[in-house]
Amino acid sequence: MGARTGSEFLEGLRKNPPNLYIDGVRVTDPTTHPATRNVAHSIARLYDLQHDPQLQDVLTYEENGQRYGMSFLIPRSKEDLRRRAAMHKAWADDCLGFMGRTPDYLNVNLMAAAMAAEYFNRCEGSGEPGSGRNYGENMRRYYEFVREHDLCLTHALTNPQVNRSVGASQLPDPYIALGIVRETEEGVVMRGARMMATLPIADEILIFPSTVLKENEDKSKYAMAFAIPTSTPGLYFQCREPLDIGRDPEDHPLGARYDEQDAFVIFDDVLVPWERIFLLYDVKLANQAYGQTGAVLHMAHQVVCGKIAKTEALLGAAQSIVNAIGSGVFQHVQQKVSEFIVTLEILRALEIAAVEGATPNAYGVMTPARGPLDAARNYYPQVYPRLNELIQLLGASGIIMMPTRADREGPMGPHIAKYLQAGNASAEERLRLFRLAWDMTLSSFGARQNLYEKHFFGDPVRMQCALYEIYDKQPFVDRIHAFLERSAESAVAAD
Ligand SMILES: Cc1cc2nc3c(=O)[nH]c(=O)nc-3n(C[C@H](O)[C@H](O)[C@H](O)COP(=O)(O)OP(=O)(O)OC[C@H]3O[C@@H](n4cnc5c(N)ncnc54)[C@H](O)[C@@H]3O)c2cc1C
Numbered sequence: 287m288g289a290r291t292g293s294e295f296l297e298g299l300r301k302n303p304p305n306l307y308i309d310g311v312r313v314t315d316p317t318t319h320p321a322t323r324n325v326a327h328s329i330a331r332l333y334d335l336q337h338d339p340q341l342q343d344v345l346t347y348e349e350n351g352q353r354y355g356m357s358f359l360i361p362r363s364k365e366d367l368r369r370r371a372a373m374h375k376a377w378a379d380d381c382l383g384f385m386g387r388t389p390d391y392l393n394v395n396l397m398a399a400a401m402a403a404e405y406f407n408r409c410e411g412s413g414e415p416g417s418g419r420n421y422g423e424n425m426r427r428y429y430e431f432v433r434e435h436d437l438c439l440t441h442a443l444t445n446p447q448v449n450r451s452v453g454a455s456q457l458p459d460p461y462i463a464l465g466i467v468r469e470t471e472e473g474v475v476m477r478g479a480r481m482m483a484t485l486p487i488a489d490e491i492l493i494f495p496s497t498v499l500k501e502n503e504d505k506s507k508y509a510m511a512f513a514i515p516t517s518t519p520g521l522y523f524q525c526r527e528p529l530d531i532g533r534d535p536e537d538h539p540l541g542a543r544y545d546e547q548d549a550f551v552i553f554d555d556v557l558v559p560w561e562r563i564f565l566l567y568d569v570k571l572a573n574q575a576y577g578q579t580g581a582v583l584h585m586a587h588q589v590v591c592g593k594i595a596k597t598e599a600l601l602g603a604a605q606s607i608v609n610a611i612g613s614g615v616f617q618h619v620q621q622k623v624s625e626f627i628v629t630l631e632i633l634r635a636l637e638i639a640a641v642e643g644a645t646p647n648a649y650g651v652m653t654p655a656r657g658p659l660d661a662a663r664n665y666y667p668q669v670y671p672r673l674n675e676l677i678q679l680l681g682a683s684g685i686i687m688m689p690t691r692a693d694r695e696g697p698m699g700p701h702i703a704k705y706l707q708a709g710n711a712s713a714e715e716r717l718r719l720f721r722l723a724w725d726m727t728l729s730s731f732g733a734r735q736n737l738y739e740k741h742f743f744g745d746p747v748r749m750q751c752a753l754y755e756i757y758d759k760q761p762f763v764d765r766i767h768a769f770l771e772r773s774a775e776s777a778v779a780a781d
Pocket residue numbers: 387441442443444445447450481482483484485548734737738741742743744745747748
């Protein structure tokens with residue numbers, strides 16, 4: 287089948303709807319439910335772009351006469367990484383970077399994991415006869431399956447936030463965190479919950495190991511990796527309150543299109559078939575799965591491309607506000623817009639450095655360089671709140687005093703047209719722009735974006751600690767010591 291269309295994606299959701307609960311009610315059709323239909327159509331639009339003659343070669347690649355989504359490409363060269371980056375950027379541009387979990391994010395995860403099949407083949411399961419199955423082969427076949435059907439995946443990595451000072455086994459119930467219950471002939475029964483899955487309107491959910499496990503020396507029921515359809519019996523997605531509240535897209539330009547939803551994922555004794563198990567019980571392999579397979583770097587590369595698109599959009603909005611109200615004559619305004627430019631150029635440079643410094647990994651996959659990507663994923667969560675603040679400082683009262691389209695078309699229309707016009711635009715044009723700036727930074731949708739940027743790739747504190755741990759600082763320490771010794775020697779010589 288290969289690269290699919292938007293209507294095929296929507297049809298898949300209609301046929302096998304995920305078990306979503308919103309406001310106490312089961313969503314029977316996410317393509318028509320008011321809280322999810324718009325984002326479902328926004329994702330469908332991305333799939334349709336794969337068939338746009340202008341974009342086909344950017345968004346898809348050909349293999350054995352079949353076209354596949356570019357994010358499934360196995361990069362063998364830096365040029366392949368550049369091709370894939372152009373794909374990530376094109377999808378992100380379509381939503382101004384305001385959907386974080388477009389399907390390419392997990393497609394590159396799957397690609398890297400499948401190429402590292404040997405890694406998963408090392409897993410022996412519980413050690414019981416029949417438990418240590420061919421997990422690497424399962425991983426590889428699953429990637430082929432998802433690529434062939436161009437499926438959309440969601441994922442959930444972290445345990446519920448009950449008590450972070452103790453391990454999963456010390457919580458009031460050993461199955462609050464997702465755990466393995468038992469092995470059967472057909473598969474493995476899983477029980478418990480995972481904290482967060484963005485974009486639950488997906489075909490499948492990928493459960494991968496993320497948080498560092500210390501439960502036992504080498505076996506833990508909390509160590510696992512698998513994937514199942516989102517419609518699997520016993521699997522539930524409890525969604526948060528919708529941010530798409532049915533408003534006109536002119537009034538809520540982002541919230542009425544791109545509310546990806548975030549869901550709490552509950553496994554009520556879910557049977558995962560053996561062929562969908564990629565890792566079981568092995569703490570060491572679980573703890574290193576993202577790093578050793580290279581998946582985290584391919585995902586970080588997708589992220590940086592998306593953040594470039596988002597920063598370009600924020601810069602475009604900031605400069606449009608400045609143009610609209612004629613504030614560009616003030617130096618501090620120019621300095622504020624320059625902050626967007628600096629952020630953008632830093633991200634672009636880091637993306638280029640990641641590709642230029644790429645090397646093949648142990649599995650023959652051209653893998654972007656770690657240093658620039660670690661810098662980017664630690665940098666953006668820090669700078670994003672500042673970009674929001676800058677939009678608010680530049681827009682001031684303009685990004686809150688925004689009558690709706692209904693107001694504009696109502697009896698106050700002539701007054702609105704007169705008093706809310708811009709120096710270079712009509713009131714209608716000005717209000718559309720300021721509503722976009724509001725939805726980017728100030729609305730409920732914008733506030734969730736702010737939280738998302740801080741946390742979506744993990745706890746910012748632990749990410750910085752991890753960078754501190756792995757970054758080779760010794761050459762610089764040695765240089766300082768060599769310099770100090772040289773200074774001491776010159777002082778002796780001068781005596
Ligand atoms: C909008 C949004 C969307 C998300 N989407 C997804 C998704 O699609 N898939 C997914 O898997 N995850 C997703 N996440 C979850 C994300 O991975 C986590 O938020 C992140 O890893 C932090 O974990 P936590 O939220 O459980 O915070 P916690 O781990 O509970 O941290 C809470 C506080 O305690 C501190 N803390 C806790 N434990 C430690 C420790 N061991 N050492 C030091 N400090 C500690 C933290 O620094 C923080 O200040 C999403 C998060 C958000 C906010």
